[in-house]
Amino acid sequence: MPKKKPAKHSGDDTTAPISAQDGAPINTWRWLVHKGTTTSFLCISLFALLIRSAVSMYPYSGAGIPPKFGDFEAQRHWMEITTNLPPIDWYRNGTFNDLSYWGLDYPPLTAYQSYIHGIFLRMFNPESVSLLSSHGHESYLGKLLMRWTVLSSDVLIFFPAALFFVLVYHKTRTKSAKSEVAWHIAVILLNPCLILIDHGHFQYNCISLGLTMGAISAVLCECEVLTCVLFSLALSHKQMSAYFAPAFFSHLLGKCLRRKNPILSVLKLGVAVIVTFVVVWWPYIHSLDDFSMVLSRLAPFERGIYEDYVANFWCTTSILIKWKKLFTTPSLKSISLVATVLASLPSMVQQILSPSNEGFLYGLLNSSMAFYLFSFQVHEKSILMPFLSATLLALKIPNHFNHLTYYALFSMFPLLWRDKLLIPYLALSFLFTVIYHSPGNHITMQKPKASSSSSFTNFPGYVFLCRTHFFISLVLHVLYLTIQPPRKYPFLFEALIMILCFSYFVMFALYTNYTQWTLSSSADKEKKQI
């Protein structure tokens, strides 16, 4: 059929030399991208919203399981508390606020967000947030309204942040074809882990992650004050955002040290951080008592170093070493702190020595992964932080990103199974695979070149190791769903899943740390050659 040869792909040929050479110019993304980034972003975000609202029809965590229910009830309870009590009582145990029943344990911004959402709920369904009597409230309308608050938070915070990031990131990157941009947008917005946790399990990670992503984009476009403000907001929404703190700190410090007046620029940023915190924490900083009361709520050390079966260092090694028996909680606290700092130190040092945009993104990934693996009281859901930063780097490390998505999802599989989210889990993994491998996409074409750039993955047996890993995980999926574990080890499969995911995460962390360090040296080499 030679008549088809004349270029039908004219939209792309100026920006995508690869596709023209390959002779496969028609791709899935072409029609989507020809109107510019913002339009394709709009289209993809509509689709992402559709997926989110479809997932939100599934049950939430703890649906119909009294007496404690789950995260859904926790969030609803906070709305009840914040709309009915004055701010000073939000974190204080009292007759109306029993802290042992889902007491508020996130920083004030979460409380304010609960307050706003609570007002929204009260407008349409007052019973669902009435004081005390609404405990364990479950209704069609209540669920719907709650789901809509997450959807709206996503639209108002996460999506604009993603747009900001994509615009800035692809401006600084020199060679990025339009279809690559569209692919990247799709990958960020259709992040299966985030959708499952926020719209399935029920949480508001989109807010803190969106704020963090905004802060990251602000770094890329050199608005450091904005970075500090946004990241402080993220920190005051969820203390888990601290996973990213070393990267922000080291990158900004490294940059400031290179300025004419290092002290002045550091001071400027410090003031921005302090002002933001003062504003957000205003009701609680009038007395030391109040302040320490809130702080003690935020750090629930009494819950132990790990919970359930999370694929981090402490939980996985506890199969061999009983950490909880060997050490007391305070000493474990300091041990885990030291381990975390040590693990994130290399990437921090690299950023202080030679801060660069790309290195910063790797730094985010490495520090959040270090926190996930080594810090105190990590939850399965915390994989969202390292995963977000990997999403931002998806164009750089497509192959590893693909694997990470798979294992990040897998590490949450038992949790999602308990929440009865099996179908969304499968559907979203499937959707991700389809998008990842969408035809005509450059990532899949460049694969051999991209991975050859680093020698790390070339060591013998790596591919074999990956395949075996993958095969075992598939088998585990099936086993988990079909077979009852032996009575002696009721959590056998959870433990196996944890070991598998942990070993992948460690490999991944080693790889990204290695890449971050070779990044600067390769950049130096290029400079010398010039």
Place this chain on the structure above:
Amino acid sequence: MERRKSNDRRILLCFFAVATAVKLLLIPSYRSTDFEVHRNWLAITHSLPLSKWYFDETSPWTLDYPPFFAYFERFLSIFAGLVDPRIVDLQSGLDYSADSVIYFQRISVIVSDLCLLFGVYRLTRKLDPIKRNLICALVIWSPGLLIVDHIHFQYNGFLLGWLLLSISFLQDGRDLLGGFLFAVLLCFKHLFAVAAPVYFVYLLRHYCWSGLATGFRRLVTIGAVVVAVFAAAFGPFIYYGQMKQVMRRMFPFGRGLCHAYWAPNFWVFYIILDKGLAFSLRKLGFEIQIPSASFTGGLVGDSSPFAVLPQITPLITFAMVLLAVTPCLLKAWQKPQPGLVARWIAYANTCGFLFGWHVHEKASLHFTIPLAIVAVQSLEDAKHYFLVSIVSCYSLFPLLYEPQEYPIKVLLLLLHSMVMWLGFAAQHADEKKALKKKKEAGEIKSKFEIGCVEKSYLMGLVVVEIVSQFLHPYFLGDRFAFMPLMLISTYCAVGIMYSWIWQLQRILT
């Protein structure tokens, strides 16, 4: 070239895979009574002998599709029985709503959509990649299909796949096979019979009109094929002497001219004219009886629901449909071109939708899907399709009345409009580029633009939606509860009427 071809196939599969993921996610959404209808049919066909299928009245949802669909349900019921025997139990299965039955039935729709995939694939395999991808996106991601099949619950994707398959054979010039497939389709769902005159005239003229000897031979062949298909479907029932009962079930004329929610068709104007006349005559002092049967109360009995205008009988609607289709039949007789078949079929289905008896709003799929094939043929077609598919999708909104699905239906429509807009713009920008061969960088100017009148009409949809969904309940509460639905169907009827006139004029010129 081989690589290009496999790449194209991969794109089609990719589109379908994305759609499948969405369909899977829609499993827990709202289900209409059609869900229970189909479950009941599974039970009837599984637990009763064939001779009792069309007599069973255990549930009010009796079997009223032609026999092939019943056979299809019988086939599905084999698996249903394996999954959960209670699904196919006539008594204890009534209103059964366990996870097993929901997953089974939902997944059976998702799997049967493979037929749609194959139909689209076969129909588009020889087209330019850009047109091809566009058709795939329009058909496979059709919001109407998602709403009706995967939320509301029906098997339209499967049946429309047959229709597309049949059209694809006609376009290839393999008339006999195309006719055969259409006959089979008729025995699945007789609503497609509106397109039968088009098939009849086209096949007679294009297939049989070639010399006396060959022509007669072909006429006999195709006649035999059709008779064989119908015999396979209805044979057993003729054998049991139940044809009268089967026909009574298939054509329940007692149900009245309009469905509880009026489909946006010609009769909406007729009813409104009647109401308006009655109202003004009453104001003028005439004695006008208020009809005992009302159109807003659901099922309508035998008494005339009209106060002033003459009553409409099924025969009148039949004559009107035939009359409306006639111009297209004449054209088909004059110049039987395979390339125009899809357009004619779409037109005939539009006529059936506009003037038919007891039309469901869901039937608008019968012309929007074939129109998608026509839409890529020219710029004007694209513009027309943009309008009509939005209107027909919007007219399906009242099907999903629960708040949970509200964002989903709105997003589906928005996404569909956006995909259409981007797709058509890309298609028509390419042609311009091929002509001029300049202007390298930057955004491409497209010839695809919506006219002023169309734009304001579409904006009007937003107003209608706001009024019917928010302002009406806020200001009037439960009073005039029929008003929002009436507003929607009237407003959409204008768009569909416009589409009908446009198609007619397009066919005639």
